[in-house]
Amino acid sequence: MSLWLWVAVAFLYGIAIGSFLNVVIWRLPRGGSVAKPTWSYCPQCENRLGTLDLFPVFSFLALRRRCRYCRAPISWRYPSIELLTGLLFAAVAWRFGGTADTIFYCLFVAAMISVFFIDLEHFIIPDGLNWFAALVGFAHNAFAFYYLHEQGQTGKLFDVQMPASLAGALGYGAIIYGIGLASYVVIVALIDKNKSFFAAFWEYIRDNVLDWIFIVAHYVSYIIPPLRRFVEPAPPTEGFTAEEIESDEEAGGMGGGDGKLAAAIGANLYLAAALQSALFAVAIGAAIGVVTIIQQRRKLGGRTAIPFGPAMVMGALIALFFGNDIVAWYVHNFLTFPGSPFSNTPGFWW
Ligand SMILES: [Zn+2]
Incomplete structure (x- = not known):
């Protein structure tokens, strides 16, 4: 064809x-x-x-x-x-x-389009979309490894060998949860002078660990129905309507939804491209943030919620389509001084 x-x-x-x-x-x-x-x-x-x-x-x-x-x-x-x-x-x-890549990446892109528009409008990322995207990434990885015997399907994280999709999910997820934790501690410290640094620190960790326990229990309950009793009411990010979430006072910072989205993106792009996408996302997020702050200058002090999810989605798409070209351009223009590991001409100093 x-x-x-x-x-x-x-x-x-x-x-x-x-x-x-x-x-x-x-x-x-x-x-x-x-x-x-x-x-x-x-x-x-x-x-x-x-x-x-x-x-x-x-x-x-x-x-x-x-x-x-x-x-x-x-x-x-x-x-x-x-x-x-x-x-x-x-x-x-x-x-x-x-190739099969096209089919897997199309499924990934479909999930990302949904995340983009939902997060832009409602400031939430439904867990189901992140799970769907992550499973597509793991399936892609397994298919390429067992069926096509493709190179580069295993990765390393802190010297532990694992499937590349898992390394990407854990690596990118940890970065976004880390940024989320840091910004949460700063935001809480600025708003609530009575709350200590450590209180804010543990609050973020507790909320996200509870979130994960709920999610895992929710999905396991599809296999073991009696568990359903313990996950009622529905898990935090699924049971609420958009109106309830929008009225939530704390919905301003970077939520756990972004960490789960990062894991889903990492599972599809693998670690190197996911890190690249994170750089694009930060650049796009900062640009949108500056524009929003200028527009809302008069009502600063109120909640200026900027969803980071759409920036992460745009970063992921840029990395998916142009990642290799951008790296090649960068290496060619900035890293090919004589003697660099990327240069064909051996340098005089080694
Ligand atoms: Zn009608």
Whole structure:
């Protein structure tokens, strides 16, 4: 199959899956299920949509931006997310060609698109999306190792040999949890003078450990149903509606959701590219932060929540598509002085 046919097929799959992502992005943060109801409905009149209403992009154009039943305007966001997913799937197919990599990375990209829009709007990252993305990364790693015998499928973390996806997940996750801990301690120290450094330190660790215990118990309870009794109420980041989370006073800092997102990105990109993506994320996050602070200059002192998740997603996509090229450009331009390990000409000093 020619590359261009492959890219075109990926684009069509992309807009179809983008149509499904619209459902995910709308329902997950509102505490709904992705599977129920099985039909799509108009968020205004809740009328069940028929086949003719559901053709990605085309229905939007044919219906002239209005619901067929109640004439409520349809948001530009729906066809935009469908087109974006199509374009990103096409880009993955173009970058990785007719390989299994393309399929795994498309699934990863689909999860990242959902995370991007949900976190941007609601300041939460549903655990289910992080788990889905992490499992895609682990499966990709296992498939490449056992079936394709590809190089570079094992990694090292502190001299311990392990699957590259696990090293990436642990490494990037630890960095973001570390930054989260440091910023939490600083923010708490600035706001609450009565709380000691150590109190804030242990509070962050306790909350995140509890979060993990809940998550693990929640997922294990699918296998051992009696456990369900102990994880009620639902785990912290899944049971809440977006409104409850938005009204949460402490939802300003970098949450545990970012740490779990980092683990999911690390599982897919592996450690080296994940670290690269972290640098891009920090640069993008800082740029967005500066713009937001300038815009909100007058109401500083109130909560200026800046979700870091979208910056991490953008960093991950840049690293996925351009990581190798950027490293090659950097090495070529800055590290190829005579005698550097990257230079072909031996230096006079060694
Ligand atoms: Zn309607």
